[in-house]
Amino acid sequence: xxxxxxxxxxxxxxxxxxxxxxxxxxxxxxxxxxxxxxxxxxxxxxxxxxxxxxxxxxxxxxxxxxxxxxxxxxxxxxxxxxxxxxxxxxxxxxxxxxxxxxxxxxxxxxxxxxxxxxxxxxxxxxxxxxxxxxxxxxxxxxxxxxxxxxxxxxxxxxxxxxxxxxxxxxxxxxxxxxxxxxxxxxxxxxxxxxxxxxxxxxxxxxxxxxxxxxxxxxxxxxxxxxxxxxxxxxxxxxxxxxxxxxxxxxxxxxxxxxxxxxxxxxxxxxxxxxxxxxxxxxxxxxxxxxxxxxxxxxxxxxxxxxxxxxxxxxxxxxxxxxxxxxxxxxxxxxxxxxxxxxxxxxxxxxxxxxxxxxxxxxxxxxxxxxxxxxxxxxxxxxxxxxx
Amino acid sequence: xxxxxxxxxxxxxxxxxxxxxxxxxxxxxxxxxxxxxxxxxxxxxxxxxxxxxxxxxxxxxxxxxxxxxxxxxxxxxxxxxxxxxxxxxxxxxxxxxxxxxxxxxxxxxxxxxxxxxxxxxxxxxxxxxxxxxxxxxxxxxxxxxxxxxxxxxxxxxxxxxxxxxxxxxxxxxxxxxxxxxxxxxxxxxxxxxxxxxxxxxxxxxxxxxxxxxxxxxxxxxxxxxxxxxxxxxxxxxxxxxxxxxxxxxxxxxxxxxxxxxxxxxxxxxxxxxxxxxxxxxxxxxxxxxxxxxxxxxxxxxxxxxxxxxxxxxxxxxxxxxxxxxxxxxxxxxxxxxxxxxxxxxxxxxxxxxxxxxxxxxxxxxxxxxxxxxxxxxxxxxxxxxxx
Numbered sequence: 001x002x003x004x005x006x007x008x009x010x011x012x013x014x015x016x017x018x019x020x021x022x023x024x025x026x027x028x029x030x031x032x033x034x035x036x037x038x039x040x041x042x043x044x045x046x047x048x049x050x051x052x053x054x055x056x057x058x059x060x061x062x063x064x065x066x067x068x069x070x071x072x073x074x075x076x077x078x079x080x081x082x083x084x085x086x087x088x089x090x091x092x093x094x095x096x097x098x099x100x101x102x103x104x105x106x107x108x109x110x111x112x113x114x115x116x117x118x119x120x121x122x123x124x125x126x127x128x129x130x131x132x133x134x135x136x137x138x139x140x141x142x143x144x145x146x147x148x149x150x151x152x153x154x155x156x157x158x159x160x161x162x163x164x165x166x167x168x169x170x171x172x173x174x175x176x177x178x179x180x181x182x183x184x185x186x187x188x189x190x191x192x193x194x195x196x197x198x199x200x201x202x203x204x205x206x207x208x209x210x211x212x213x214x215x216x217x218x219x220x221x222x223x224x225x226x227x228x229x230x231x232x233x234x235x236x237x238x239x240x241x242x243x244x245x246x247x248x249x250x251x252x253x254x255x256x257x258x259x260x261x262x263x264x265x266x267x268x269x270x271x272x273x274x275x276x277x278x279x280x281x282x283x284x285x286x287x288x289x290x291x292x293x294x295x296x297x298x299x300x301x302x303x304x305x306x307x308x309x310x311x312x313x314x315x316x317x318x319x320x321x322x323x324x325x326x327x328x329x330x331x332x333x334x335x336x337x338x339x340x341x342x343x344x345x346x347x348x349x350x351x352x353x354x355x356x357x358x359x360x361x362x363x364x365x366x367x368x369x370x371x372x373x374x375x376x377x378x379x380x381x382x383x384x385x386x387x
Numbered sequence: 388x389x390x391x392x393x394x395x396x397x398x399x400x401x402x403x404x405x406x407x408x409x410x411x412x413x414x415x416x417x418x419x420x421x422x423x424x425x426x427x428x429x430x431x432x433x434x435x436x437x438x439x440x441x442x443x444x445x446x447x448x449x450x451x452x453x454x455x456x457x458x459x460x461x462x463x464x465x466x467x468x469x470x471x472x473x474x475x476x477x478x479x480x481x482x483x484x485x486x487x488x489x490x491x492x493x494x495x496x497x498x499x500x501x502x503x504x505x506x507x508x509x510x511x512x513x514x515x516x517x518x519x520x521x522x523x524x525x526x527x528x529x530x531x532x533x534x535x536x537x538x539x540x541x542x543x544x545x546x547x548x549x550x551x552x553x554x555x556x557x558x559x560x561x562x563x564x565x566x567x568x569x570x571x572x573x574x575x576x577x578x579x580x581x582x583x584x585x586x587x588x589x590x591x592x593x594x595x596x597x598x599x600x601x602x603x604x605x606x607x608x609x610x611x612x613x614x615x616x617x618x619x620x621x622x623x624x625x626x627x628x629x630x631x632x633x634x635x636x637x638x639x640x641x642x643x644x645x646x647x648x649x650x651x652x653x654x655x656x657x658x659x660x661x662x663x664x665x666x667x668x669x670x671x672x673x674x675x676x677x678x679x680x681x682x683x684x685x686x687x688x689x690x691x692x693x694x695x696x697x698x699x700x701x702x703x704x705x706x707x708x709x710x711x712x713x714x715x716x717x718x719x720x721x722x723x724x725x726x727x728x729x730x731x732x733x734x735x736x737x738x739x740x741x742x743x744x745x746x747x748x749x750x751x752x753x754x755x756x757x758x759x760x761x762x763x764x765x766x767x768x769x770x771x772x773x774x
Contacts, residue, residue, distance in 0.1 A: 009426065013625065015419035024415075028594060032402035038697060039396065039706035071458030071596065074614035074624035103614035103623060110613050202625060207415060209458065209596060209627025224611070226497050227461035227490035236490065237461035238400065238589060240596025310425060319426035 005317040006363040010295055010356035011152055011180060012321055016246065017205035023249040024207075027242035035239050036228065045241045052248035059255045060197075060214050061188040068213040068231050069244045073179040073200030074103040076213035079235065080175045080196040081107045083221035085116065085143045092143035094118045097129050097158070098339035100148050104177055105335070108146070116143075126288040127156035127340045135166050145174045149181035149197075153323045153336040153352060154287030155296025157185065164193035173219060179203055179211075183254035184262055184293050195219055199251070201243065205357075206250035210243035261357050265295035268355045268364045272297040279372045282379070284346050286337065297353040300337070300346035301375045303384030309351055312374035318367045321352045345384050349375075392704040393750040397682055397743035398539055398567060399708055403633065404592035410636040411594075414629035422626050423615065432628045439635035446642045447584075447601050448575040455600040455618050456631045460566040460587030461490040463600035466622065467562045467583040468494045470608035472503065472530045479530035481505045484516050484545070485726035487535050491564055492722070495533070503530075513675040514543035514727045522553050532561045536568035536584075540710045540723040540739060541674030542683025544572065551580035560606060566590055566598075570641035571649055571680050582606055586638070588630065592744075593637035597630035648744050652682035655742045655751045659684040666759045669766070671733050673724065684740040687724070687733035688762050690771030696738055699761035705754045708739045732771050736762075 016024075027048060033041030035049050053064040060067070070076045081104065085094060094108055098120050108118050119137040123129050134145060147163045150156070160176050167174035173195035178187060183204035189197065196215045202208040215221060215234070227236025254261070276283050282302035301309070306322035313320055323334040333347040342350065355364065403411075414435060420428030422436050437451070444451040457463045468491065472481060481495055485507050495505045506524040510516050521532060534550045537543070547563050554561035560582035565574060570591035576584065583602045589595040602608060602621070614623025641648070663670050669689035688696070693709035700707055710721040720734040729737065742751065 005428070007428065009421075009424055009428075012424045012429070013419060013421035015417070016415045021415055028403045028408055028411075030402070032400060034396075034400035034589075034595070037396055037399045037706070037708060038694075039701050039708075040704075041392070041394065041396075041706050042399070071462070071627070072624035075458070075612060077614070078612050101614070102616070106613035106616075106623070110610075200625070202421075207627070207629060208421070208625045209630055223497075225462060225465050226493035227464070227488070229489070229493075236493070237459035238587070238595045240458070240594070242594060243596055307425075314426050317427075319424070319428050321424060321426075 005319060006367050008318060008320045008353045008355060008359070008367060011155075011352060011354035013202045013208060014205045014356055016207050017250060017253070019253065020206055020246045020250045024242040024246040027245055035241060036230070045239070048241055048245050049239050052244045055248035055252050056212055059187060059251050061190050062214055063217060065232065066214055066217055068215055068234050069239065069247075070211040070213055070235055071209055071240070072211045073177070073198050076198035076200070076211040077101070077103040077177055078107050079213055079221070079224050080198060080215070081144060081146055082111065082224055084173050084175065084196065084219065085111060086222040087220035088143045091115045092117075092141045093139045094144050094146065095121065095134060095137045095142060096146040097121045097123060097148070099123050099127060099151050099336045100146065101152055101177055101179065104146050104148065123339055125341050126291070127151060127154045127286070127336070128288055128291060129158050129163070131159050131162040131166055134163050138170050138172065142170070142172050145172055146177070147174065148177040149185060150178075150293050151287070151336060152180040153334055154298045154340065155180070155293035156287040157181070157291050157293065160194065161192050167195070168193060180293065182251065184258065184295065186258070187255070189214055189216070201247040201250060204250050204254040206247040207243050210240055210247045212247065257357070262294040264357065265355050265359075268359055268361070269295060269297045271364055272353055272368065273299075275368045276372070280375055284342065286340060286342060286350065295355045299351055300342055301349035301351070301379065302346050303382035304349040304375060304378040306348060306350050308378050309349065309374055313367070313371065316370045318370060322350050323352055392706060393754050395705060395707045395740045395742060395746070395754060398542075398739060398741035400589045400595060401592045401743055403594050404637060404640070406640065407593055407633045407637045411629040411633040414632055422628060423617070432626070435628055435632050436626050439631045442635035442639050443599055446574060446638050448577050449601055450604060452619065453601055453604055455602055455621050456626065456634075457598040457600055457622055458596060458627070459598045460564070460585050463585035463587070463598040464488070464490040464564055465494050466600055466608070466611045467585060467602070468531060468533055469498065469611055471560050471562065471583065471606065472498060473609035474607035475530045478502045479504075479528045480526045481531050481533065482508065482521060482524045482529060483533040484508045484510060484535070486510050486514060486538050486723045487533065488539055488564055488566065491533050491535065510726055512728050513678070514538060514541045514673070514723070515675055515678060516545050516550070518546050518549040518553055521550050525557050525559065529557070529559050532559055533564070534561065535564040536572060537565075537680050538674070538723060539567040540721055541685045541727065542567070542680035543674040544568070544678050544680065547581065548579050554582070555580060567680065569638065571645065571682065573645070574642070576601055576603070588634040588637060591637050591641040593634040594630050597627055597634045599634065644744070649681040651744065652742050652746070655746055655748070656682060656684045658751060659740055659755065660686075662755045663758070667762055671729065673727060673729060673737065682742045686738055687729055688736035688738070688766065689733050690769035691736040691762060691765040693735060693737050695765050696736065696761055699765075700754070700758065703757045705757060709737055710739055
C-alpha cells in the first residue's frame, strides 16, 4: 500500500501491527518446535502457546482451559454452532438473527439440510434485535441461540448480555460471534454471560488465519476436526504457534487501548456522518446512530451503484467497501441491508467506511473531499436519483 | 534453538526456511489486504493467493482450481474423508490401513459413530500394505479408500499408485495422506491416480498452520466449514495469505531439491542404521529398509524406555522423538508399532531419528557418539535387556 493510500476498510481486515509481528517472529525463526514434541524445542513452543492462552483468558476473564485456538473466526463459529447443537443428540431447533455473518447463517443452513430447524429473527430498521423476540422464539427443543455482538456491515451492537440472560433462564446455550466486536467492545464472558464466543485475529491487528473459540467449561460439544487431539481434543491439528502468540499479544494490546481507540474512531466516524449528511442530498445512515461500533460508518446514496463509487474512490487511493468483504464479489444487495429494509433505490448505493487506530484526521479529510463529488457525478447520471 | 543443538525430529516439524519467510513477510506487512476486498489492496492479496495456487498446481501437476488451501494437514484430511464419504449420501463403508495418522483413523472412527462402517487393513511386519488386501476389502457400498503415502512414524512408503488403480477400476475414490511424503516423494496426481491428497506446510519448511487439499475436479464433496464461500466454496474463512504464499514457495523449493535432498538424507539415515546395528546389541530397525523415506531412521532397543533415551539425548542437546509428536504425551505404545508387531520387550524402547536438509554429517556423528552409551547404560539397568 502506498503511503498516500487511505485505508477505510478495517472491518474487512487490519494489517499486522509491528509489535504483534515482533512477538511472532521468533516462532517463524529459531523457535520452530512442535508443541507436542517432548524435547526442549517442543517445550518452548508449548510454553508459548500456554502463555498465549493465559493472555487471551485474561482479556476474556475466563479459564485458560476455556480458550480454544482455531484457524479463523469461521472455524470457531462452525465448531461452536455444530459442536453444541450436535452434542445435544437428536435433532432440534436453533435461534439466530437475520443479520448474522454468513459463517453463522450458512452453518445454520447446513444444519437445516441435516434435519435441524431454525428461527431467524428480524431486526429493527436500525439494525437492532429485540431480546424479547428471542424469548418468544424459544421452543422445548431449542438447542442453541446464536447472536452476534457487533454487525460486520452496519456495525450495530446487539444486546448480547440480555439475550444470554434469557438463554440462561431457559437453560439454552448462547453463542456470540464477537469477531467484529473485538478491540472495541468489552469481551468479559462473565459479564456477557455467553456459553461461547468467537474471535478472529485479523480484525484486531493479528494475522489472517487464526481465531479463538471461548467455550465455557463443561459445555458438551461434538468435535468437528479429528486427529492428534490438540487443544484439549477439541481442535486437532498442529498448533500455529506464531499466529497464536500474535493473536494473544494483539488481543491484549487492543483490549488495553480500547478506550483510546473508541474515542479516536468515533470522532472520525461522526465527522464522516456529519459531512456526508450535510454535503449530499439523498444520503441514508444505516444502523443505529449510537448503538454501533466506534469505527463504522455505513451509508447509502440514492440511485447510484456502490461499485462505481468504490472505483472512483480506488482511483483516489481510498480503499472502502460496500459491505462484507466475504460477499464483495456478488452484485446481490447484502442480506443485512435487506433485513433493515433499506429502500430499493438506496440499497445498491451502499458504502461502508471503517476507520482504524492509525487512521488520521487528514486521511478522513482527504476521503471526505473526494467522496461527495464522486457521488454527485454518479447521481447526475442516474435516472433514480432525485437531483 | 542453540547453534549446538542437533535437531533430529524433522518428521514432527521443520523450521520455516529463510527464503520462505522472505516470501511471506510482505503479507505480514504492507500487503495486508483481504483477498475478498475489491480495492487494490485486496487485489494484491487475491493475486498472491492465485499465484500460490498455480505454484502448488505446478508441483502436483493439476489444475489450480483443484487446489484447496486449508489450515493444516488434519483439516485437509477431515475435509477429504468426511466430505467425499458424506457427499455420496446414505451410509457406507471406508477402507483404510492400521498405520494411518490419527487424523485419518480418528476421522474414520467419528464416521463410525455416525453409522458408517470401516475396514482397517493390516500391514506387513515391515510396515507395508498389500494392495491386494484393498481389492479384497472392497464392498458394494465402499465410499472411499484412504491410504497414506509415507508413514509419519516408521517412514514406510505405501503403494499408493497401485491402490489408486484398484480404486479406479472399482469406481471408488482414493484419498492419500501425503503429509509426510511431501518434499521427498513425487506428488504428481496424474501418476499417483488419486482422487484427493493432503499436504501440511510445516513438514517441508513452511509454517505450521497451513495445508493443502488436492481435490480432483468433479469430485462430489460435502463442505465441512460454512461461511463466506472462500476457496471455491469448499473452505470458508478469510485466506491466510502469508502462509499460503509461504507454503507454495516452500513446496516448489522442496520439489526442485528433491533428488539432492533424498541423496543427502538417505546417506545420513543409512549411517545411523549401520552404526546403531553394529554398535549395539538388541536393536531392531522398524519399517522396510528401502521402501521408506530418505530421512527416517526408526529403531527399537530391547528392554529400555524411550522417554529415558529421549531425556538422555535432550541433555546432550539432541532432539528426537519416540514416534508421532501428536501422541508424544501418551505413554501407550504407538498404534503403528503395534500394527507391525514390534515385540513387547522392544516396543517401549522405540526411537525416531529424522534428519533434514540442513542436518550435517557432523551433527549425525555427534548424535551417534552419544546415543549408544545412553542405550547401554539404560539396558544395564533393565531386567528385560539381554546384556
